Amino acid sequence: MMKLLCARTGILVLLMLGSLPFSGCVMMKDKPAAEDLNLVMAGMDGSDGVSFEGAAALLIDGKTVPESSLYYGGKVADHNQISLYSLLPDGGHPASAAESGPHPLKQSSGDAPVYYTRMVKEDGKWTMKQASPALDGSNPLEALNPLRQLEELEKLDKKVTEEAGSARGTRVLRIELTAQEARKQLSAELEQKMLVIKPAARRDAAAADTHAKALEAKSALWEQKQAELQQRLNQADIRTVYYLKVDPKRNLPTRLTRNRTLTYPGKAGTTTEEAYITQVDFYGYK
Template structure:
């Protein structure tokens, strides 16, 4: 009996000693700052074997939606660095980029073929389009909607991270805003990448012109590129992300982004489109 009593005392002592330590550990997890939670989530996402996702993007001009610019998509992440994306169209219609819809004045005016499926792989730190497995034109919006790239961007830019109140149980909602210079640089990088992809004579293009036709296309591209650079000097950009976090696993549940582009030069002009709002959202599920 004495031996049993001693064992009970030892177990009780161990529980009393470990209790505060374990409680402190849990408190530390839940008491981390918004910036620390973001870092943990991005690290957790990088370590995840795979996940499925569905999302949407849309464009508004002066508060009015551009229906033809709306795009619904889904996809999967596998092996940490491979992403497949495809369009989701309940009505069976053909998707259009914002450039095709004629809405976003900062994008190229070149018409783009409809995009249905794209595969990307990260090689040497860069996301590469696997052309042999894709049906996408050079200015397809699908590569830009790669959710892993969107999350990675949050670590590359100058940001301000805070937490929103009222998150659902078991979640935290982080508000992530880019500084205005960073927001402009991010937009510029995306649009310049799209312009470079459609540059005449670019390897991999379906058709290559020669002689006068090629010269004319080069001149047109240079003109549009100069117009783009001028616009980027004039606009103001505000970009805000909201990241809903699963606190049990420290993984993303939902990511939304609102980018507001204002062009003071066009304010007050008829049909000028003083403000463009580009919205994206993506929901993650089925982590592996």
């Protein structure tokens, strides 16, 4: 009963288990970092397709939560169609192998759930067209759509700088959200996840009457966890930083990393730190 809610109540756990072509002739060189980000987005819009592979993991006080690790891959086609699917820890796909090297976030683990989703951008919004059966009320791949993450970066209140010491032939942009924006972003994601797993009454009267007590208990538990999460969120310090690795010759992203860190009061006067890390590599641009 309410397996997801009962397992762990950390703030980030819920998030684990949802233009015109640009020629690319302008190179990034001695430009402000914020302008570089705009060039990257224009370059991405001008690409007909790209493949990607990524990983996501939740760490609590520096230790990885094993069941939170997710490895995924996918492809973008015709600018507005994207498919995502879960990968095995070694980069393999349940049906076909993904041609990519070991991922920095990957660790050995046991069998993991298999997810798949296909999304299309319609009227400026990404809409799910096909998906594998959701587990525990949600499909985590929807939230890992890398195109949506890049598009959101344009609109968020942020500070963009360039990381020093980048490898030759690349640039790394550091994009940190303001404290208010980081809190607003996380609050919206949590609200959406909680609505997905909120217990609902059965439609037919007979079934609703039979399961009335069970529904009441589930609803009470949901309300309790909702209040606990909101309390922790109110007490938490939230910091969200993106790192965008870019090929400056083509104005195209090669890697996007997001580090979201929450620090809040724990038990017996201690402090708890949760870090949710996602990283995705892009390759095979068309």
